[in-house]
Amino acid sequence: PHAPIETDALIVGAGPVGLFQVFQLGLLEVRAHVVDTLPFVGGQCIELYADKPIYDVPGLPVATGRELIERLVTQIAPFTAPLHLGQQVDRVAVRGDGRFDVETSAGTRFVATAVIVAGGAGSFQPRTLKLEGLDRHRGSQVFYRRPDAAHLAGQRVLIAGGGVDAVELATSLASDSGNRPAEIVLMHRRDDFSAGPEPLARLAELRQARRIRVVVGQPNGLVEAGDRLVALEALLPDGGDAWIAFDTLVIALGVSPKLGPIADWGLGIQRKQVTVDTERFQSTTPGIFAVGDINTYPGKRKLIVSGFHEATLAAFAAAAIVHPDRALPLQYTTTSPRLHRLLGVD
Ligand code: FAD
Numbered sequence: 001p002h003a004p005i006e007t008d009a010l011i012v013g014a015g016p017v018g019l020f021q022v023f024q025l026g027l028l029e030v031r032a033h034v035v036d037t038l039p040f041v042g043g044q045c046i047e048l049y050a051d052k053p054i055y056d057v058p059g060l061p062v063a064t065g066r067e068l069i070e071r072l073v074t075q076i077a078p079f080t081a082p083l084h085l086g087q088q089v090d091r092v093a094v095r096g097d098g099r100f101d102v103e104t105s106a107g108t109r110f111v112a113t114a115v116i117v118a119g120g121a122g123s124f125q126p127r128t129l130k131l132e133g134l135d136r137h138r139g140s141q142v143f144y145r146r147p148d149a150a151h152l153a154g155q156r157v158l159i160a161g162g163g164v165d166a167v168e169l170a171t172s173l174a175s176d177s178g179n180r181p182a183e184i185v186l187m188h189r190r191d192d193f194s195a196g197p198e199p200l201a202r203l204a205e206l207r208q209a210r211r212i213r214v215v216v217g218q219p220n221g222l223v224e225a226g227d228r229l230v231a232l233e234a235l236l237p238d239g240g241d242a243w244i245a246f247d248t249l250v251i252a253l254g255v256s257p258k259l260g261p262i263a264d265w266g267l268g269i270q271r272k273q274v275t276v277d278t279e280r281f282q283s284t285t286p287g288i289f290a291v292g293d294i295n296t297y298p299g300k301r302k303l304i305v306s307g308f309h310e311a312t313l314a315a316f317a318a319a320a321i322v323h324p325d326r327a328l329p330l331q332y333t334t335t336s337p338r339l340h341r342l343l344g345v346d
Contacts, residue, residue, distance in 0.1 A: 007033045008322045010102050010112035012089045015043020017292030017307030018118030019072040024315035026079030027339055030322045035104055037123040039086040042069035047124055047255060057304055078344045084108055088123050092265045114287050114318040117274060119294040122257035129160060129219050129251055141229050143250045153179035158232060158246035160219060162188035166252035167195040171202045174211040185244055187215045215244055270296050280317035281310045287321055289314040
C-alpha cells in the first residue's frame, strides 16, 4: 500500500459546506484534502436539486444548485485542495501523537492534524434491491452506475428502476451507436416512468422501435449458473413470474443518504447528528469538527448560510491546532496583502 497522505486538515464531504470549508481554511494557511462518496462535488445541491433555484444565499439573489456549486469551486480554486471522489471515509481514529488516521473505502489513507466532518445528510449510497447473492457480483455483473461502454457492447443489459436515472441510462445506451448492447430491458413495477418530457418521449420512441423492452414486474430473486448470474426472477402483475435473462444488471434506483461510518468514530451523536459547541463547532473529540447539516446544537437550522458560518469559525479553531504558535488575527480579504497573496490576486 502507498504511504498515507499527510495533511493539515481532512474534510469529510464535498457538499457546499465542505467546499467553503476549503476556502476558510485556505485563508488561514491550513492545507486540506477533501473526500466524498459521490463521484462529483456538490452534495445535496447537485444530487437532489441541481436545476432548482436557491434564493437565500447572501449576495446571490438566485442560483441553481449547480450554479452555486460552480461558484464555490471557482472560489476555492486558489487553494488547490486535492479531491478524492467516489470513496467514502470509513475510519477515523486518534493516533498516539494526537493526529488522526483516516482511511477511505478505496484504501486511500491520510494522517491529518484536524478532521472536519461536513457529511450533510450522510453519505449518499445507491438504493439497492434486496436479493440474495447480489453483492457477490458487484463490479462484474451488477452495477449502480453506468458501467464502461466497452463493458456493455453486445451484452444483454437489464436496468432496474423507474426514475430519471433509469430512463436516461436506457435511452442513452439504446442511442449509443458504437457500443450498443445486444438487448436493453428496462424493468419497473409499473408502466409509469418519472422523468422529464424529453427523456419520456425518447423512451416511447425507442420502445416503438423495439430497441428497449419494458418489463413490468418486481424483482424477486436471482438465478445463478456456476459462478455467473444468468437471470432475474420477476413477479408479474398477473401473479405469475418470469425469468429475465441478462449479462449485466444496472440498478438505477437513485441514491439516499445514510449516516454510515460517521456513527462509528466515537463522536457524540444525537438523532443521527454530531453534537458540537457553537464557539468552535468541535465534536466531543478535540480536533474533530462538524459543520453543515451533519451537526446539531441548540438552535441549529439546516441551511447553507448556517453551514458557511460554522465552517468559518471551525476554520479558526482548526488553525489554532495546526499552527499553535501563530496568532490568528482577523484580516479582511478586501485589504489584507497576505490574503491577496494567498488568493493569487496581487
Ligand atoms: P451535503 O450537501 O449533504 O453534502 C454532504 C456530502 O458529504 C455528501 O456529498 C455526502 O456524500 C458526503 N459524505 C457523507 N458522509 C461521508 C463519508 N463518510 N465519506 C465521504 N463522504 C461523505 N438550503 C438553503 O439554505 N436554501 C435552500 O433554498 C435550500 N433548498 C433545498 C432544497 C432541497 C430539495 C433540499 C433537499 C435541500 C435544500 N437546502 C437548502 C438544504 C441544503 O441543501 C443543505 O443545507 C446543504 O446541502 C448542506 O450542505 P452540507 O455540505 O452540510 O451537506
